[in-house]
Amino acid sequence: MHEELTWQIEAPKAFSFEQNLLYLAEGGDECTYDIQGNHVRKAIALGEAYFLIELSEATNGNVIIRVLKGSIFPSEKIKAQLTSFVRDWFDLDTDILPFYEMAKADDYLHSLIDHYYGLRNIGIPNFFEALCWGIIGQQINLRFAYKLKRRFVETYGQAIEWDGEQYWLFPTPEAICNVSVNELMSLQLSQNKSAYLIGVAQAMVRGVLSKENIQALPSLQEAEQELTKQKGVGAWTAHYVLMRCFRFPDAFPVADVGLQNAVKQLGEMEKKPSKEELIQLGAPWENWKSYATFYLWRSLYEKM
Structure with a gap:
């Protein structure tokens, strides 16, 4: 593919490209994408075809998809598949405003939604x-x-x-x-x-x-x-x-040490909560346990 292709996808409410890019940049020594300034580049396979895309933020807040390289020139069908991948990766089709409403009154989450407003549960579509x-x-x-x-x-x-x-x-x-x-x-x-x-x-x-x-x-x-x-x-x-990967809203890895540490720190506890304590603590997060987990994990990244 020699001809470059660029298009935009509409960003939903409560989405911050900057916050999501910061998460990707601070997540660790990741090898499946690369941050270049205010852009993120990722290689994607669609069947036998492969593409290198670059994502950035448009002045209107939308997400710009730029195909840098591909084994074939993207047809309209492939453009739609790449758009779908990005929407899934950044969870752009979920309305997270109800999560924020719930989290405002939660002892553990209220400060996180202010600090990371617009962060999405960035997924692993593969x-x-x-x-x-x-x-x-x-x-x-x-x-x-x-x-x-x-x-x-x-x-x-x-x-x-x-x-x-x-x-x-x-x-x-x-x-x-x-x-x-x-x-x-x-x-x-x-x-x-x-x-x-x-x-x-x-x-x-x-x-x-x-x-x-x-x-x-x-x-x-x-x-x-x-x-x-x-x-x-x-x-x-x-x-x-x-x-x-599957976006089950109440997936809740209560045995996760990182999740336990995040709750311990935010709750100023002397010891990590048990799985049973986490289940009880997370009961008010019904339908948003995955998002609560993701935001709690995010609070640990700056300490890595």
Whole structure:
């Protein structure tokens, strides 16, 4: 593709491109996107085609999508798919004003919505990526998790070259399903995590596990049950994926240490709340537990 293509998508109320860019910039050593000044660049695969897009803010507050490079020139259908990806990534189709109304009266959330107003629950639209990231991040600190993710992506993913830089596509299940456990362990992944990642890849290649099947399930509980059938996917990982990939509003990873630490700090508690205490504390957040979790996590990033 040689011809550059640019268009705008309308931003909803309570959306701040700046806040979302700050989140992306402060989130850690992320290898699946790159911040360039007031822009973010990301490589995206659509079937066999790939594209490098750049997002920025228009003067009217809308989001500008600029295709920098692609394996083919984007048709109207592909433009629509890229628009849909961005809307999903930044959760632009959710009206979060009711969340803000609820949070105004909440002891833990009211200060966060003022500080991060316009921040969206930035997602992971790629189901395989969301599951892999959930597995990689189990029971280790976030800094090390990002190092492992980068090794995994740069070993098995594909890169798009642009302006002297590499922009990485997350590995496909097909790229992982025949890898050996020992090979993944050479990246410093544990034996169990290596086996889990290969198992997830194999389940997806066989069609046993798919985004479409999970999306078709009518409830959070049934989706959690389906995900936890997969070896290596416990309740924490399932809720993380249901929150970041599937947008279940009440996905709530109560076993998450970061979530517990955020509540401890904001509540000035002597010790972290238990899972049971978090469930009780989060009862008023019904229909917004995912957003509450995301904002609580965000409060920890500035301390990293």
